[in-house]
Amino acid sequence: RDLQNFLRCQNNKTNYxxxxxxxxxxDCICGSTTGGLGLLGLYINEKNVALINQTLESLTEYCQGPCHENQNCIATHESNGIDIITALILNDINPLGKKRMDLVLELKNNASKLLLAIMESRHDSENAERILYNMRPKELVEVIKKAYMQGEVEFEDGENGEDGAASPRNVGHNIYILAHQLARHNKELQTMLKPGGQVDGDEALEFYAKHTAQIEIVRLDRTMEQIVFPVPSICEFLTKESKLRIYYTTERDEQGSKINDFFLRSEDLFNEMNWQKKLRAQPVLYWCARNMSFWSSISFNLAVLMNLLVAFFYPFKGVRGGPLEPHWSGLLWTAMLISLAIVIALPKPHGIRALIASTILRLIFSVGLQPTLFLLGAFNVCNKIIFLMSFVGNCGTFTRGYRAMVLDVEFLYHLLYLLICAMGLFVHEFFYSLLLFDLVY
Known part of the structure; x- marks a missing residue:
């Protein structure tokens, strides 16, 4: 901040x-001294657009951080500076826009960043009101919608419009955040930004509202400030399991903050989101990965059921299934068929549980307890293999190499779980008791 202030005042006899x-x-390079802000396109061309961008970026550096004195200096200067910056956002800059829309988008992007920097960490409304003075809310909202629609067209044409910093959709998002900040000081703009308030272009406002988040931070002077930021589209691919894992396992530092550990994990999370995006092209693996919680629930319930059977009926030599009396057998078959019909008609959890329970009872009395336990164990092994596929599919573990897989504690835990399932199936039923450690994990 001292250097920012030094640019404005050197405390010399002659200050520059x-x-x-x-x-x-x-002001001069954009031709506003001629009195025509609406004619920006006549003064901005491919030869000087880089210089204008550099000027906008320099002004942003002067006041972001924030440096309130430089913010006021820009906002209250007698030149047309603020009006030019506003015009760069609102106006179509032609003929440059017809030939090089990418350069125009970069200009609009830098102009919106500069206006945001001028309002950064302000608790008054002076600078916002100065920006709004020559800016009609309807025009600003129309620019947001136009940028979004342009991004939609590029997406349909197969162009990668999401990754570039100056892609139409990203530029529209920056302008939306600018409008969001200005809306605190203008009720008309606040109303127009609400999704559902406008008929045309509602999709754009809904998209940007959904992909905009905010946090509150405490500055060094103990003042609380709200930070608004765009949420990248790739964050949609972060799974629910990963969110819960980060929420519950991120460690606190000495100050009780989770930020340090979170940022240590950020690279892995980003790689996982990229992998999840690619996973959509593999339907089978994606289906397995999407239902990871379901496979985990089945595995846990089977472990509890098998342990109950072992606890109550071991050793199995004295336990015989034997034929049931006709009316009991008929009742059991009826229960199976009714629960099956309910599951087909209304696939609810209670109906599925009733079908599973009646099927297991039918198996016990038809083939015996030990063969039923063997079938349950075999099913559990198959289910755990599918779970491992879904786990690896969700995290993209194998894409990081064998070393990463060996060092992944959670992957090794599930691999050990599968080994115990196999030992319970082929070695001895008592190994199933080790599966209950999943309660602790």
């Missing part, structure tokens, strides 16, 4: 206010 000089330079 580089902030004002830069703003006046922008």
């Amino acid at each position: 206010n580089l902030v004002c000089e830069t703003l006046q330079f922008l």
Whole structure:
């Protein structure tokens, strides 16, 4: 901040206010001294657009952080600086826009960042009101919708419009955040930004509202500030299991903050989201991965059931299934058929549980307890293999190499769980008792 202030005031006999000089330079190069802000396109071309971008970026650096004195210097300067920056966002810059829309989008992106920097960490409304002075809310909302629709067209044409910083959709998002900040000081703009308030282009506002988040931070002077930021589309691919894992396992530091450990995991999370995006192209693996919680629930319930059977009926030599009396057998078959019909008609959890329970009872009395336990164990092994596929599919573990797989404690735990399932199936039933450690895990 000291260097930012030094650019404005050097405390010498003759001071050179580089902030004002830069703003006046922008004023001159954009031709506003001729009195025509609507004719920006006549002065902005491929030869000087890079210079204008550099000027906007320099002004942003002067006041972001924030430096309130430089913010005020830009906002209250007698030149047309603020009006030019606003016009860069609202106006179509032609003929440059017809030939190089990418350069126009970059200009709009830098202009919106500069206006956000001018309002950063402000608890008053002076700068926001100065920006709103020559900005009609309807025009600003139309620019947001237009940028979104342009991004939709590029997406349909197969162009990668999401990754570039100056892609239409990202530029529209920056302008939406600018509008969101300005809406605190303008009720009309606040109403127009609400999804559902407008008929045309509602999809754009809904998209940006859904992909915009905010947090509150405490500054060094103990003031609380709200930070608004865009949520990248790739975050949609973060699974529920990963969110819960991060929420419950991220460790606190000495100050009780989880931020340090979270950022240590951020690279793995980003790789996982990229993998989840690619996973959509593999339907079978994606289906397995999507139902990971379901496979885990089945595995746990089977472990409890098998342990109950072992606890109550071991050793199995004295336990015979034997034929049931006709009316009991008929009742059991009826229960199976009714529960099956309910599951087919209304696939609810209670109906599925009733079908499973009646089927297991039918198996016990038809083939015996030990063969039924063997079938349950075999099914549990198959289910755990599917679970491992879904776990690896969700996290993309194998894409990180064998070393990462060996060092992944959670993967090794599930691999050991599968080994115990197999030992309970082929060695001895008492190994099933070890599966109950899953309660602790």
